[in-house]
Amino acid sequence: MNGLYLHVPFCEKKCTYCDFYSIESTGLIDRFVQTLCKEIEIRCASLTVPRTENTNGIPSQIGKTLVPFHANTIFFGGGTPSLLSGTQLEKIISTLKDHVDIDPNAEWTMECNPGTISEKSLSDYRAAGINRVSFGIQSFAQPELDFLTRIHSIQEALDAIPTARAAGFTNINADLMFALPPQTVASLEHSLQTLIDLQPDHISAYSLVYEPGTPLHAQLGKGLVVPHNEEFDAEMYHIVMHTLQQAGYEQYEVSNFARPGKQCAHNLMYWHGHDYLAFGPSAHGLVNTERYWNHRSLSTWQAKVDAGELPQANTENLSHNEQAIEYAFLHVRSDGLPFSTFQQRFGLDLQTMLQPHLQHWIDADFVTINNGVLRLTFEGYRVCDEISLKIIQSITK
């Protein structure tokens, strides 16, 4: 199970809280698409590996035949990928298919801004091969959308999911935000219920983070924004978890909820530590324990690709210890940490190492251990960070 991530670094207007790389120069999209296709060619050529065959479980190389990278999940993120036209998207997808061995049943997700879509554009994306859309809805309260400086209106948020259904999508995610300064318990409950009534297949619910370097962070520093206190944020998270579970959405990660069978394969691919190629400025990829990240500037990224070079700013090889921490961290916050698999992979008996904490976590109803797999409970998700920290400390001791 491997993935592809494509970063589309354009937004109509930059939101004050956002620290993803994106710019408002939408006139540059055509040129970006050309460069992205060239990056796909360059990177895939550098990664094509000698074909191997499993003989009695032992891989052996077959001559010099080369096979391309295999991918089961593809994710267009941003920025605002829904600023792409159907034709631009088709060009990117056709280039991907020429250079990557893409599973016929692959999940193809595209992030869409409710303010930049129409039934026509969504139908074009569906025809090009996108089979899952993710809408950044965030809230159904106008003061909260205004606070976030989102470009979409409440009506556009209400229309997004029905429009996607009309365009043929049967797998739809909506992002919701909580812990927003203008938000009250009543307005959060209103947003949750409005979203549940629209019946998306998947909901990602995130609390607002004041990312350093953003205009919102600067406003916070000047005292122009007053955040809620931690207890109130925790209460909001509890309302989100409880309401979504009551409505039939299973929580399968700290921030992610899905109807049965509608978990996001791309998320699971990340959390299970599989390889993924990433394209576009600022995109991060992981291949064979080596992480790389592209230049976070459209012009630098473009100049590198134009020169026929990989546009990455840097790479790092994850050490054995870093791999163990990442494995534990990502599994705990999603579908559970299997102790025996962890021991086989990293040579550490984590269950014994965690003994000082385990009974307390079980007694407090934060975790369960069944068949050697440690899983967070409903209460445990609320203290995920504290539990993750203790696990990381145990590994690094």
Ligand code: SF4
């Ligand atoms: S639309 Fe999304 S990617 Fe663009 S600035 Fe807003 S939050 Fe960031």
